Amino acid sequence: MDYCKYHPLDGATYACRACNSRQCDKCVDDAHRAAHCFVCGAVLESLGSANTVEPFWRRLKEAFKYPVNANSMSLIVITAIISVLAALMPFLWILSLAMYLFAAGSLMKYSFTCLERTAMGEMKAPDVMDAYSGGIKLLLQLVLMTVVLTVLVGAAYYYLGAALGGLLGFIAVFSYPAILIRFAQTENMLEAMNPFAAIALMAAIGLPYGLLIVFMLIMMTSVGVLHEWIGAVFPAMSYLLQSIVSNYYTVVMFHLMGYMLFQYQEQLGYSARSDEDDEGSQRSEQERLSAKIEVMLKEGDYEQLVKLYYHAFKQYPNEPLFFDKFFDLLYACKKTALMEDYGLTYLEFLNRRKRFDKLTPTFKQILFVAPDYLPDSPIMRVQLATLLKQQGDSKLAVKLLNGIHKLYPEFSGLPDAYNLLADILTEIPNMQLQADKCRQMAVQLKRKADERQAALVLQQEQKRVTEAQAHHKPTGVKAVRKGGPPSGTTISGLTLELVPLEPVAEKPD
């Protein structure tokens, strides 16, 4: 059994020849009809479900442990005792036969339930009482099939001679498990007894079916050998022991037959996992992208990973899964440069999601990875500074707002930003002078902004008039555009050099 490269505990269902790797259902690109490799994009080879199930000969140890539990063992022993008692009462042959049939029937029914449950993927022996809830019809059919097979072989022996009868007997033994498996699958006696169906089943399973038969023969022989050994010393004891061992082997055999049905479910046109599989098989685009990201992360392909994440951010701007995971990844791996790029994207995402409580803690986390980081957005800076001021972290708030008019001369919230800065500085000792300067600057900025606004309105008015004139005389001279106040330079005359905060803070009051 092969395992998924990315999920070492899950069986692989696909293989990529190009990458020489094996993947499970989750780790493949199933957007198209044929699954593709997330890493190289090649079409994958399906390994089938047989691969996800261990072959039965690797599970022999577990198979022998299967009936070892108080429940199953008591049934095995009790039916053995009943059949021994039946053998000891030849004088009451009807009672003897009834007891024998009861014992054999009980065991058969239980074993068959084991087969069915194992075929459904249940690897624990069923409760004995559970096994008898199904009714007697199934049991009668089972007995009938066994009897028909025996009578057929017996008749062949009698009428066609030892050679042909022996051959038919061999064929009957060889196909008996196939008939049982088929019966478990269809619950139809005629269908199960159809020799073509049995042949088709054997062909589908192939060599492992032969191994199962060999295994069955070994078990049968071992019961005989056991009888030879002990029978010489304790004849009665031997019969009981032999009966117990053969009952035990019967349960193991039926469990193995069920296991075979489970293992070759796909080839046998039957699927034990189909119910759960069908629901999960149609993944959404988002789940697929998420799976691809997982694979790229485990591959260590960070370039591709970052690309995928940014694609996800664009595609699903409100999906916390992608944003949070990428942030956690960058934080955990201390990717300074990537964090500097991503910081604002994540802060704005938190804003969109109204997670204002997380803004400043996240900002501090970013600073831990990228100490020089400042978000490249005046709105975000003001927002963070406002929050930091409330939390009493004036130093960081000042750092966010300092020089903001140089960086973002076009920012319309500049006067408010400087009023905020002034308020923050007021709270810091020995910063009164700076605070006053800031307030003056806010006033100046406000005036400049108003002037600019007025100029803009004027300009628009002029443009409108010009257009109206142009409408009247299309060949008219183009109006000379006066242009608004040169952008950026308007405020450049103003400078505010803030005194570094550290020495101030150290000064005693």
Ligand SMILES: [Zn+2]
């Ligand atoms: Zn996987």
Ligand SMILES: [Zn+2]
């Ligand atoms: Zn590949």
